[in-house]
Amino acid sequence: MLAGATAKRRAGAGRLIFAAALTLVTLVSAGLCIWQVQRRSWKLDLIARVEARVHAAPVTAPGPLEWRAIAADTAEYRRVALQGRYLETPETLTMAVTERGPGFWVIAPFRADSGFTVLVNRGFVPEDRRGVEERRKVAGEQARVVGLLRLTEPGGGFLRANDPAAGRWYSRDVAAIASARGLGEVAPYFVDADAASEPGPLPQGGMTQVSFRNTHLIYALTWFCLALLSAGGLIFVLRGKAGEETPAS
Structure with missing residues (x-):
């Protein structure tokens, strides 16, 4: 009788630890999913801004008085003339x-x-x-x-x-x-x-590769699936625990 009660307590403690771990995984995965969605929104905005700069009319290249203010998010890929x-x-x-x-x-x-x-x-x-x-x-x-x-x-x-x-x-x-x-x-x-400034044959201008890696949606879906699976496992564990605690009629 005593051995059975001890085993039951150990099983209950193990289930509690497992449930806590599943809760942590669910929360972390959900947070990372939200973060990746936000990163995707930022990346799409960055791509749109860069595309606008690349195809805009050229402006005079920044001189010494402007150098301190140059930053990647506002200046990179700006079309300039010298x-x-x-x-x-x-x-x-x-x-x-x-x-x-x-x-x-x-x-x-x-x-x-x-x-x-x-x-x-x-x-x-x-x-x-x-x-x-x-x-x-x-x-x-x-x-x-x-x-x-x-x-x-x-x-x-x-x-x-x-x-x-x-x-x-x-x-x-x-x-x-x-x-x-x-x-x-x-x-x-x-x-x-650009190609007009350096028509070639060599060197060949206008070969800037303007591309940004954007895999945030894939990562977001991966973290969402992991959060869903861990949440499902947590519900299963909690239901099993509740079933064991319900006295037989």
Whole structure:
């Protein structure tokens, strides 16, 4: 009799712990589902804002007085225009993987007529055509550049750090490139030139990939299903406990 009561108490305690765990899983899953729905709404709004910037008429590229106010949520992918000339400083090649295969972005310093220097991503060159003689010469010539404002990419990319001393660049790190080329102060952003500004054949401009990963709906549904399953398990456990506690007639 005593052994039976002890076993019953242990079973009841185990059921209580299981019910508590199911409650926690339900609440956490429901919270994560709501969070993913909110993130999806934010991402769709971001995509809409970026699409509007990409297709808007170009505005003058921000000068030094505006640099402090530049932020990703308001400036990234803004269509801008520059009037000036490319400097004689050697271009910098940074690793790229595009729809045309692996290769490099050609980064060139540009001096705006308004008096500041900005790095311009002239466009893409394939891996086997990286030589200076392969691309259109622009150093010293007056030009109008229209393209998308992009924020600096510090550190590196492709799981590798930039190595300025060896001339190996895996990201478009504005400050590091400017330092390596002795450019002094430059804009804290670079400009991806469009196809009209860099018609090619090399480098090929207008290859900016404007895409955002948006899997929030899938994650939201996953967390919703988990919350539903754990809630169902909790109801089953509680009903089983209630059935055991009901005295037989």
